[in-house]
């Protein structure tokens with residue numbers, strides 16, 4: 001039975017994602033995303049499940065930066081999970097008693113309309129996770145009056161739901177990933193995604209266009225591009241790319257090696273089945289057989305068989 005680390009404690013949205021991705025796995029709750037990834041890196045767990053991005057706020061910076069800079073890990077699966085937030089309190093707390101709210105930063109952003117409208121005087125403080133916030137609020141003498149978390153986190157820790165569905169949008173989706181130590185890639189399914197990060201070789205006009213051209217000319221569609229600061233001052237960025245297809249697809253492999261040629265560094269983060277099951281549109285001239293046929297033709301040319 002695989003053992004998977006995750007952003008805990010019990011009752012996080014990440015736990016729900018893990019239960020869906022790997023129902024039979026043994027679960028190792030960790031205090032934050034970095035600790036969960038480290039547990040996978042150091043062999044304390046076989047892998048980890050962490051949030052990667054959500055449909056309101058975009059990427060979860062800690063996860064993106066850990067994947068780019070930390071000891072390498074491979075993404076082997078992804079999951080899209082709709083999330084529903086509840087305002088949870090100790091029994092007896094009323095709306096007018098709420099002065100301090102505790103929750104994960106992603107929930108702060110996704111519930112900003114509700115807190116501004118219904119609790120304009122309350123201070124909202126960032127917690128390591130939504131369930132960690134619920135656990136803290138449940139402690140007698142906690143400095144916090146309410147948590148925003150999944151209803152189940154309230155059930156786990158003895159809080160009651162004061163208001164349901166406090167998210168500003170009902171259709172918010174979070175994307176979670178399962179990672180392992182580098183090893184065997186998941187086999188291609190025909191509906192795959194490839195993730196990588198690339199660093200510019202130098203700063204010049206068209207540098208990003210050069211990277212994008214590698215995908216464009218091979219008919220590789222991008223499903224996400226996100227810039228993150230390198231940390232070397234304002235104006236210095238590297239890029240996270242998600243591509244449609246598997247690195248064993250000829251067009252993806254060629255694009256990725258082209259990207260490697262025009263970048264100072266590329267880190268491959270994984271090829272894995274897409275959660276939405278969508279298959280890529282393969283443009284004329286970019287199928288595996290088109291690439292094989294062209295390579296055979298070039299070999300004949302080079303052998304003087306014109």
Ligand SMILES: O=C(O)C(=O)Cc1ccccc1
Nearest residue numbers: 012013014104106107129130
């Ligand atoms: O804190 C949690 O429960 C998490 O799993 C992270 C998170 C927080 C808010 C929305 C989606 C995921």
